[in-house]
Amino acid sequence: MPVDTIFWQNGKVRLVDQTLLPSEFKYISCGDVKALWHAIKRLQVRGAPAIGVAGALGVVLGVKDSKAASGAKLAREVGGIARYLGSSRPTAVNLFWALERMRSIAENNSARSPAQIKKILLAEAMKIIAEDKAACRRMAKYGASLIKSGDAILTHCNAGGLATADYGTALGVLFEAKAQGKRIKVYADETRPLLQGARLTTWELMHEGIDTTLICDNMAASLMAKGKIDKVFVGADRIAANGDAANKIGTYGIAVLAKYHRIPFYVVAPLSTIDRGIRTGKDIPIEERAGDEVRALGGRYIAPRRVKVYNPAFDVTPNSLITAIITEKGILKK
Amino acid sequence: MPVDTIFWQNGKVRLVDQTLLPSEFKYISCGDVKALWHAIKRLQVRGAPAIGVAGALGVVLGVKDSKAASGAKLAREVGGIARYLGSSRPTAVNLFWALERMRSIAENNSARSPAQIKKILLAEAMKIIAEDKAACRRMAKYGASLIKSGDAILTHCNAGGLATADYGTALGVLFEAKAQGKRIKVYADETRPLLQGARLTTWELMHEGIDTTLICDNMAASLMAKGKIDKVFVGADRIAANGDAANKIGTYGIAVLAKYHRIPFYVVAPLSTIDRGIRTGKDIPIEERAGDEVRALGGRYIAPRRVKVYNPAFDVTPNSLITAIITEKGILKK
Numbered sequence: 001m002p003v004d005t006i007f008w009q010n011g012k013v014r015l016v017d018q019t020l021l022p023s024e025f026k027y028i029s030c031g032d033v034k035a036l037w038h039a040i041k042r043l044q045v046r047g048a049p050a051i052g053v054a055g056a057l058g059v060v061l062g063v064k065d066s067k068a069a070s071g072a073k074l075a076r077e078v079g080g081i082a083r084y085l086g087s088s089r090p091t092a093v094n095l096f097w098a099l100e101r102m103r104s105i106a107e108n109n110s111a112r113s114p115a116q117i118k119k120i121l122l123a124e125a126m127k128i129i130a131e132d133k134a135a136c137r138r139m140a141k142y143g144a145s146l147i148k149s150g151d152a153i154l155t156h157c158n159a160g161g162l163a164t165a166d167y168g169t170a171l172g173v174l175f176e177a178k179a180q181g182k183r184i185k186v187y188a189d190e191t192r193p194l195l196q197g198a199r200l201t202t203w204e205l206m207h208e209g210i211d212t213t214l215i216c217d218n219m220a221a222s223l224m225a226k227g228k229i230d231k232v233f234v235g236a237d238r239i240a241a242n243g244d245a246a247n248k249i250g251t252y253g254i255a256v257l258a259k260y261h262r263i264p265f266y267v268v269a270p271l272s273t274i275d276r277g278i279r280t281g282k283d284i285p286i287e288e289r290a291g292d293e294v295r296a297l298g299g300r301y302i303a304p305r306r307v308k309v310y311n312p313a314f315d316v317t318p319n320s321l322i323t324a325i326i327t328e329k330g331i332l333k334k
Numbered sequence: 335m336p337v338d339t340i341f342w343q344n345g346k347v348r349l350v351d352q353t354l355l356p357s358e359f360k361y362i363s364c365g366d367v368k369a370l371w372h373a374i375k376r377l378q379v380r381g382a383p384a385i386g387v388a389g390a391l392g393v394v395l396g397v398k399d400s401k402a403a404s405g406a407k408l409a410r411e412v413g414g415i416a417r418y419l420g421s422s423r424p425t426a427v428n429l430f431w432a433l434e435r436m437r438s439i440a441e442n443n444s445a446r447s448p449a450q451i452k453k454i455l456l457a458e459a460m461k462i463i464a465e466d467k468a469a470c471r472r473m474a475k476y477g478a479s480l481i482k483s484g485d486a487i488l489t490h491c492n493a494g495g496l497a498t499a500d501y502g503t504a505l506g507v508l509f510e511a512k513a514q515g516k517r518i519k520v521y522a523d524e525t526r527p528l529l530q531g532a533r534l535t536t537w538e539l540m541h542e543g544i545d546t547t548l549i550c551d552n553m554a555a556s557l558m559a560k561g562k563i564d565k566v567f568v569g570a571d572r573i574a575a576n577g578d579a580a581n582k583i584g585t586y587g588i589a590v591l592a593k594y595h596r597i598p599f600y601v602v603a604p605l606s607t608i609d610r611g612i613r614t615g616k617d618i619p620i621e622e623r624a625g626d627e628v629r630a631l632g633g634r635y636i637a638p639r640r641v642k643v644y645n646p647a648f649d650v651t652p653n654s655l656i657t658a659i660i661t662e663k664g665i666l667k668k
Contacts, residue, residue, distance in 0.1 A: 022638050187644070190628065190637070192526060192550035198628075198637035206638060213642045216526035216628055218551040218584025222649040225586060250552025252559060253591060260590050294524065294532075294550055298634050303524070303532035304356050304540060308547045310521070315556040 002136075002167035003204075006045055006053050008125065011064055013057045017044045018162055018196075022203040033062040033081055040088040040095075043194060047163020048237045048273055049132050052094030056125035058085045059102040063118055071110040074117050078106040090285045091246055091314045093238040093275040098128055129165045135270040135328035136166035143173030143233065143268050143326045149182040151230040154220055156189040157248035158200040159235025159268065169268040170233040171201065173326065175208055185211045187229065191248060192217055193293045193311065217250050224261040232258050236269040236325075243319030243332070244281025245269070249312050255321035264323040271327050281316035289313050336470075336501035337538075340379055340387050342459065345398060347391045351378045352496055352530075356537040367396040367415055374422040374429075377528060381497020382571045382607055383466050386428030390459035392419045393436040397452050405444040408451050412440040424619045425580055425648045427572040427609040432462055463499045469604040469662035470500035477507030477567065477602050477660045483516040485564040488554055490523040491582035492534040493569025493602065503602040504567040505538055507660065512544055519545045521563065525582060526551055527627045527645065551584050558595040566592050570603040570659075577653030577666070578615025579603070583646050589655035598657040605661050615650035623647050 006015040012029040013036055020026055028044065030036040036058045039045050045054050062081035068074035082099035089095065105124050109117050147153070153174060160171030167175050177184055186205055191197035198214055205212040215223070223229050232254060236245040245251075245267050258265040278284055291309030295301055303309075325332040340349040346363040347370055354360055362378065364370040370392045373379050379388050396415035402408035416433035423429065439458050443451050481487070487508060494505030501509050511518055520539055525531035532548055539546040549557070557563050566588060570579040579585075579601050592599040612618055625643030629635055637643075659666040 023635065189552075190526070192524070192552055195636050202638055202641045206641060211642075213644050214625075214628060214637055215644050216551070216583070218523075218526055218587055219644060219646065219649075221587030221590060222583065222646060223644070225649075249550070249556065253552055253555030253587065256555060256594050257587060257590055260594065291548075294548060297631055297636070300632050301357065302529050302631070303548055304536055307536045307540060308545075310547050310549050310553060310557070312553065312556060315553075315559070 002161035005050055005162050005165065006057065008057055008060065008122070013054065013061055015039060015045045015054070016162065018046060018200060019044050021199050030061065033058055033084065036061060037085060037088050046196070047158060048092035048094040048235065049164040049169065049270060050162070051089065051092050052098035052272060053129055053132060053165050055085050055095045055098040056102055056128045059099065060122050060125050063121060066114065068114045071112045071114055071117050074114040075106040075110040078103050078121070089287055091237045091287045094272050097272045101128065132164055132270065133166040136164050136168060136172045138328040139169055139268050139270065139326050140167070140172035140176035142331050143266065144176040144180055146266065147173070147177040147182055147184060147231065152185040152187065152228055154187045154189070154223070154229045154232045154254065155201060156197060156234050156251055156254055157191045158196040160201060160204040162200050162204065163235060169235040169270070171204055173233055173268055174205070174210060178208060178210055185213070187213050187215050187220070187223060189217045189220060189250065190214060191250060196248070220254055221257050224257055224263060229263055232263060232265045234267055236267050236273050237314055238284050239267070239269060239274045239325065240278045240281045240284060241276045242280050243322060243325060244316055245322060245325070246281060246284045246286065246314045246316050249315050252315040252317045255317040259321050265321060266324055266326055267322050268326040271329060281318060284316055286315070287313040336495035339384055339496050339499065340391065342391055342394065342456070347388070347395055349373060349379045349388070350496065352380060352534060353378050355533050364395065367392055367418065370395060371419060371422050380530070381492060382426035382428040382569065383498040383503065383604060384496070385423065385426050386432035386606060387463055387466060387499050389419050389429045389432040390436050390462045393433065394456050394459050397455060400448065402448045405446045405448055405451050408448045409440040409444040412437050412455070423621055425571045425621045428606050431606045435462065466498055466604065467500040470498050470502060470506045472662040473503055473602050473604065473660050474501070474506035474510035476665050477600065478510040478514055480600065481507070481511040481516055481518060481565065486519040486521065486562055488521045488523070488557070488563045488566045488588065489535060490531060490568050490585055490588055491525045492530040494535060494538040496534050496538065497569060503569040503604070505535065507567055507602055508539070508544060509542055512542060519547070521547050521549050521554070521557060523551045523554060523584065524548060525584065530582070554588060555591050558591055558597060563597055566597060566599045568601055570601050570607050571648055572618050573603060573608045573659065574612045574615050574618060575610045576614050577656060577659060578650055579656060579659070580615060580618045580620065580648045580650050583649050586649040586651045589651040593655050599655060600658055600660055601656050602660040605663060615652060618650055620649070621647040
């Protein structure tokens with residue numbers, strides 16, 4: 001049973017505060033667009049498809065109390081809300097994809113009344129959620145076909161139920177393999193600096209009764225050398241037209257290591273993650289985050305306060321290192 | 335000026351408690367062998383050459399109050415102390431090398447009086463410290479010859495003054511390059527799980543005025559792909575006869591990444607780190623440490639308490655990935 005990560009309830013966006021997991025499982029409500037922007041920025045909601053859903057619901061939130069006198073005016077407001085929400089995080093394209101979808105449906109319906117457009121926007125956000133759920137299930141089926149009973153699988157960051165509206169991209173594949181009765185063992189990279197693997201992925205996998213082992217990111221190579229990893233499955237935040245994939249920092253290194261050890265490396269992502277407007281991975285904007293995410297943990301400094309830090313949130317894996325991309329429409333092989 | 339990491343003072347072993355750095359710089363005293371064993375086990379003193387020094391001083395500590403009636407009896411006691419201290423950490427060979435040196439000098443002098451042997455053992459420990467200091471300086475000179483002004487260097491874990499009796503192995507090379515007026519930039523891997531890079535290496539480098547940037551271990555690959563790393567310098571805990579080198583977990587992955595990106599990968603270690611009794615890296619014993627080192631940080635859990643953890647303290651880099659090993663006798667190339 002996937003966690004209900006983000007949904008619309010009583011005129012607010014309800015979401016699991018992912019910064020508190022695994023010690024606390026708590027929902028927060030965002031009653032206005034600014035609160036939602038901060039929830040995205042602070043990673044209370046994260047994961048490319050979930051951020052897309054957040055963007056769509058954010059638009060609904062933004063127009064809810066609008067006093068716009070006409071449909072055209074409301075559609076213009078939607079444009080402004082979309083631009084604002086789009087400034088929260090630059091890399092995951094699903095956010096821009098969902099915002100653009102909301103903006104364009106408002107524009108296409110600008111001849112209607114503001115009340116009608118509000119209803120259409122809510123319906124569109126619900127449709128995005130429903131499509132994401134269906135996409136997760138289809139990706140999971142395609143991906144699970146690549147898994148054999150007995151496989152040991154490495155994953156990085158969190159590409160699970162908490163990253164989507166359903167049970168995930170890369171983790172959805174593992175949940176489906178388990179549901180099909182395949183015996184699997186999963187190694188979860190802790191995923192520094194924000195530890196989404198340690199905090200979220202292990203929690204989701206254990207919840208589904210999957211044999212889960214937590215490792216530090218720097219231990220994966222050693223496991224590969226010992227022949228203990230059969231396959232790698234990860235999600236993606238933006239895939240360029242040529243198949244280069246941006247994902248959580250550290251993914252590229254794993255892809256190189258997988259290549260070196262001749263281990264298949266799979267990316268699982270819905271088509272909404274593919275950005276056909278971007279030719280290669282070189283053009284994907286990479287978010288750099290605050291140095292204190294690395295210097296400190298839980299408010300406690302683990303490094304000199306004045307040390308310089310390089311903290312990119314993502315890296316780009318070139319298509320040449322990706323064995324296949326698993327989407328809801330099928331498996332894209334090189 | 336190197337930190338005085340470990341030394342003999344008033345009948346006790348004084349050492350910097352490295353678990354408290356960088357927030358606190360504090361010496362502790364070990365007045366008996368058991369206290370020293372725990373200091374090694376808990377990584378209050380760590381780094382292969384420094385552990386070797388700790389072992390030698392530990393033997394001095396162990397015989398200090400001995401009431402052995404003869405030299406032969408005292409020599410037997412030394413054997414027991416060496417076995418006990420050798421049980422603290424299995425991987426760094428310098429510990430066994432120093433303990434064996436102490437044991438054998440006691441045995442070779444067992445015809446002398448206990449008081450004479452005690453003096454000989456103290457003198458031998460001082461000699462080991464002096465030799466380590468001299469070796470650091472010589473390795474640094476050899477290593478610095480490989481560095482050009484403008485180089486950006488990646489290092490992993492801490493192979494600095496805190497890991498030796500002087501200013502380090504890999505970091506000694508960087509200190510010497512800086513002293514020679516070469517302009518260098520250093521990226522320090524934080525080195526999970528115990529963060530020796532974040533806590534110790536950045537602290538040492540900044541203290542010497544070297545341009546230092548802290549990264550998470552999983553960010554090194556991305557820097558390499560961008561052409562931002564010119565050379566890698568790391569230490570070693572045990573080197574097999576064929577040149578395979580055990581070092582802090584994560585080193586092997588960096589070596590693979592360096593190879594893939596055609597970046598020279600250098601290991602800096604004194605000859606006492608080479609274990610001619612071990613043919614290849616496969617036979618080097620690798621310490622596995624407690625899972626809570628990964629699950630928790632500063633007493634706070636960052637992962638589910640019941641999650642399985644794989645926590646090897648070291649990995650082995652095959653000689654084929656090592657560009658050269660820098661010792662106090664010169665540079666060993668493939």
